[in-house]
Structure formats: C-alpha cells, structure tokens
Amino acid sequence: MSVRNHASRNETDVAIIGGGLVGMSLAYGLLRQGKRVTVFDEGDQALRASRGNFGLVWVQGKGDTCPEYAQLSRLSAHLWPELAASLQQDTGIDIELQQRGGLYVCLDQQSLQQRAKMLAKMQQDAGGDYPFEVLSVEQAREKEPALGPDIAGATWSPMDGHLNPLLLFRALHQAFELHGGTLINGKPVQHIKPQQTGGFEIQLDNHSLKAGKVILAAGLGNKALAPQLGLHAPVEPNRGQVLITERLKPFISYPTGHVRQTGEGTVQLGDSKEDVGLDTGTTADELGKIAARAIRMYPVLKKVRLIRSWGALRVMTPDGYPIYQQSALYPGAYVVTCHSGVTLGAVHAGPLVDWLLGRDIDISLEAFSADRFPF
Amino acid sequence: MQTDSPFNRLATTPAEAVTLEIDGQPFIAREGDSVAAALLAAGAVPSRTTPVSASPRAPYCMMGVCFECLVEVDGLANVQGCMVQVIEGMKVRCQSGARELTEGDFHEAV
Numbered sequence: 001m002s003v004r005n006h007a008s009r010n011e012t013d014v015a016i017i018g019g020g021l022v023g024m025s026l027a028y029g030l031l032r033q034g035k036r037v038t039v040f041d042e043g044d045q046a047l048r049a050s051r052g053n054f055g056l057v058w059v060q061g062k063g064d065t066c067p068e069y070a071q072l073s074r075l076s077a078h079l080w081p082e083l084a085a086s087l088q089q090d091t092g093i094d095i096e097l098q099q100r101g102g103l104y105v106c107l108d109q110q111s112l113q114q115r116a117k118m119l120a121k122m123q124q125d126a127g128g129d130y131p132f133e134v135l136s137v138e139q140a141r142e143k144e145p146a147l148g149p150d151i152a153g154a155t156w157s158p159m160d161g162h163l164n165p166l167l168l169f170r171a172l173h174q175a176f177e178l179h180g181g182t183l184i185n186g187k188p189v190q191h192i193k194p195q196q197t198g199g200f201e202i203q204l205d206n207h208s209l210k211a212g213k214v215i216l217a218a219g220l221g222n223k224a225l226a227p228q229l230g231l232h233a234p235v236e237p238n239r240g241q242v243l244i245t246e247r248l249k250p251f252i253s254y255p256t257g258h259v260r261q262t263g264e265g266t267v268q269l270g271d272s273k274e275d276v277g278l279d280t281g282t283t284a285d286e287l288g289k290i291a292a293r294a295i296r297m298y299p300v301l302k303k304v305r306l307i308r309s310w311g312a313l314r315v316m317t318p319d320g321y322p323i324y325q326q327s328a329l330y331p332g333a334y335v336v337t338c339h340s341g342v343t344l345g346a347v348h349a350g351p352l353v354d355w356l357l358g359r360d361i362d363i364s365l366e367a368f369s370a371d372r373f374p375f
Numbered sequence: 376m377q378t379d380s381p382f383n384r385l386a387t388t389p390a391e392a393v394t395l396e397i398d399g400q401p402f403i404a405r406e407g408d409s410v411a412a413a414l415l416a417a418g419a420v421p422s423r424t425t426p427v428s429a430s431p432r433a434p435y436c437m438m439g440v441c442f443e444c445l446v447e448v449d450g451l452a453n454v455q456g457c458m459v460q461v462i463e464g465m466k467v468r469c470q471s472g473a474r475e476l477t478e479g480d481f482h483e484a485v
Binding site: 149246247248249251264265299300301302303305307 | 472483
C-alpha cells in the first residue's frame with residue numbers, strides 16, 4: 001500500500017478548535033464539501049458567547065469605518081435564508097430566522113442625527129446601494145406601535161433580522177453529527193504541533209489526533225492558542241448583560257439593537273458593554289439600566305415580568321472587526337475569530353470555507369488579516 | 376365544581392373554607408392552599424397549554440421552580456399558581472399559550 005495518498009496519514013482533513021457558532025458554521029460548510037471534520041469543544045465550562053448572545057442577523061451601521069466589513073455583514077445576511085433552509089432540511093429544526101428589517105431606536109435627537117449621518121455616509125461608500133430610512137417618533141410608532149412617545153426616533157433598514165441562536169446552535173450540532181463529523185468535547189486542547197511533513201497534531205492530555213488543516217475558532221481561547229501556530233489573535237472579552245421576560249403573544253414586529261421579541265414569545269433586553277475580564281456575572285446596576293432603557297422604548301414592558309438574566313462575553317478584536325488569517329509560518333493553520341458569530345454564520349459556512357480550501361472567492365479578506373494589529 | 380381528582384387531601388388541622396372560581400365554576404378550597412393546590416384538588420387539569428407546542432401542562436413542582444402551573448389569576452396571565460395563596464372570590468382561569476398584552480396594558484403604561 002505504498003501509493004496511499006498522504007491524506008491517509010491524517011485521521012481528519014480539518015480539525016476545528018472550538019465548537020461554538022463560528023466553529024460549527026465552518027464545520028457544517030466543510031462537511032457539505034465532503035471534508036472529514038473533527039471539532040474539539042472545550043465543554044460546558046467554556047466561555048461560550050454562542051449561548052449568551054442576542055441572536056441578531058444585523059447589517060445597518062456595521063462597518064462604518066470598514067466598508068469590507070459592511071459588505072461582509074450584508075453578504076452574510078443575504079446568504080442566511082439558504083443556510084437556514086439547509087439546516088432545516090437536514091435536521092427538521094426551524095431556527096426562527098426572520099429578515100423583515102430592523103429598527104435602531106434613538107432616545108435623543110443628537111444620537112439620531114449622528115446615526116443618520118453615519119448611515120448616509122455608508123450608503124455613499126456602498127455606491128448608493130444601502131437601504132435605510134430615518135424615522136421620526138410618529139413614523140417609528142406607526143411602524144412599531146409598541147414603541148412609546150419618549151424617544152427621538154429610529155433608523156430602519158430592510159437588511160436586518162434575527163434568529164434563535166440556541167436553536168441554531170442545536171441545528172448546527174445535529175447537522176454536524178448527521179454529516180459524519182466527529183466531536184471531541186469536555187477537554188481543552190493542550191498543544192497543537194505542526195508536523196515536519198505538513199499537517200498538525202492536536203494534543204489533549206490523554207489523546208492526540210493528526211489533521212491536515214487546523215482552524216482556531218475558540219473565541220476568547222484563540223488568544224492563547226494562536227502563538228503556537230505563528231498566528232496572532234489579540235481578542236479581549238467585553239461583557240454584555242441580558243434580561244429575558246415571560247412569554248408573551250407577539251407584540252413587537254422588528255428587532256432592535258436593544259430589545260427583540262423571540263420566536264417563542266420571550267422578550268430579550270440587552271446591549272450593555274463592560275470591560276470586566278472573564279467575569280460572566282450580572283450586576284443590579286447594569287440590569288437596572290437595561291430595564292429602564294427598554295421601558296422607555298417600549299413602555300408596556302413596565303407591565304411585564306422578568307424571568308432570567310445572564311452575562312456573556314463578547315469576543316472583541318481591538319477594532320471590533322473579524323480576523324481571518326492563514327499562518328505564514330505553518331500553512332494550513334488558520335485563525336477565524338469575530339464578534340458577530342450569528343450574523344456572519346452564513347459567510348462562515350459558505351465563502352469562508354472555499355477560502356479555507358484554497359479556492360478563489362469573490363470577496364477579499366485582506367482587510368481581516370491580523371497584520372493590522374501590532375504584535 | 377367539586378370534581379373527581381386523583382389528589383386526595385390528607386387529614387390535617389382544620390382550616391377555613393375559601394371559595395374561588397376556576398374557569399367560572401365555584402370551588403371550595405382551604406385557607407392556606409396555593410392556587411396550584413386548589414387546581415389539583417379540583418381536578419382542573421391540564422391547567423394550561425404551552426406557548427410553543429400547545430401541549431397540555433399541570434402543576435408539577437409546587438415550589439416556584441418549574442413554571443408549569445402558569446394560570447390566569449384575576450385577569451393577569453402567567454401567574455405561578457403555586458406561589459399565590461387562594462383568597463375568597465379569586466377568579467382563576469386555565470391559560471392557553473402565552474400571555475396576551477391587552478390594550479389596557481399599553482394605555483396604562485404610556
């Protein structure tokens with residue numbers, strides 16, 4: 001059997017470190033391309049942003065200082081229906097994707113005007129093709145009757161939407177299993193050793209596996225893993241706190257950056273930002289601010305009970321934009337990390353997989369190289 | 376509405392009778408009963424259907440944790456029946472699906 005191809009030395013074509021939304025979206029795309037994929041997931045003690053996020057598939061205002069990011073977000077929103085349909089076909093799970101537009105509510109005139117200006121510039125940068133509207137209080141309340149009078153207005157864009165991130169997470173894991181992916185979970189990866197002959201050895205404390213390619217998709221864990229592969233992933237945690245209400249019959253039509261009603265009736269309130277290290281806790285102070293702002297936007301929430309709260313950590317690069325980078329030192333090793341694992345999920349399962357497999361793609365990922373951050 | 380129920384009261388210290396309405400029918404409970412206990416004693420189960428799959432539910436944990444005993448109490452939906460004591464004249468309704476915010480809720484809030 002001396003003519004066996006060299007791939008047989010590897011037990012898997014691609015090893016993905018991290019079984020969150022980013023890792024599983026990549027895994028799903030790779031499996032659909034017929035690759036053998038092994039995902040290493042740290043387990044339930046991991047700082048999963050995938051379990052704590054806001055579920056937005058959001059475009060408006062994203063990438064105001066980086067047109068490539070604006071385009072990438074929009075492309076992903078455009079690709080989401082196909083991914084959602086594919087997951088539903090594979091698993092029967094409806095991830096509650098809704099893309100009927102989104103509102104961004106502003107509480108004072110100054111922030112509304114700033115936002116209008118920012119979106120106008122983004123529209124210009126996009127050659128005019130960037131649909132949005134600036135709504136007065138009356139127009140906003142006409143579109144979304146649950147909004148109260150004590151707001152300055154809102155910006156609306158038909159590009160925005162949301163989904164159920166927990167159902168997405170489950171669908172991705174279920175589809176992964178159905179397509180023959182291998183999940184190794186419960187243990188953190190200790191070392192990743194590039195092999196002399198190409199490929200990589202992934203080492204756990206009692207187990208090791210050889211892979212043709214390795215992708216770091218470990219969220220905040222990428223920071224410590226990247227240097228082993230000559231990569232650079234300067235990500236830092238940023239905490240967001242979230243409140244969840246009792247289940248209510250639908251009364252909110254459009255998601256906003258601060259408040260959305262989920263497909264199952266609960267209302268999710270959020271958008272706090274704190275630098276508190278790796279602490280996923282909650283504070284009465286922040287939750288109070290979140291609740292007060294939500295009530296100002298949607299006064300009827302005053303009559304509604306809260307049932308859950310949590311803190312979760314965003315995975316933030318210094319400029320907030322993703323890192324998509326292949327190692328120059330060890331080709332075949334990549335880092336894929338971003339803040340918007342939900343919004344970008346369809347890009348990760350689609351064009352990014354083609355990029356990982358060395359194919360030509362229509363979009364340039366140069367803007368997302370880690371070289372923009374000094375070591 | 377003293378109906379057949381799989382739940383039988385154990386002999387305990389005497390307590391005052393409290394009359395409440397369950398889905399419009401009078402039922403005599405005991406002072407100190409929770410609404411959930413009264414529902415079980417009355418055999419008024421299932422006491423709700425779930426918002427997502429519309430499957431039937433009844434009081435389960437009796438201690439405020441499982442949220443299975445959500446019912447409408449005096450016009451307010453999603454009340455945990457096991458955490459509220461019965462009072463004379465209370466009107467309890469079995470609940471179907473999620474709570475509906477009413478015009479009144481919106482007007483009062485603004």
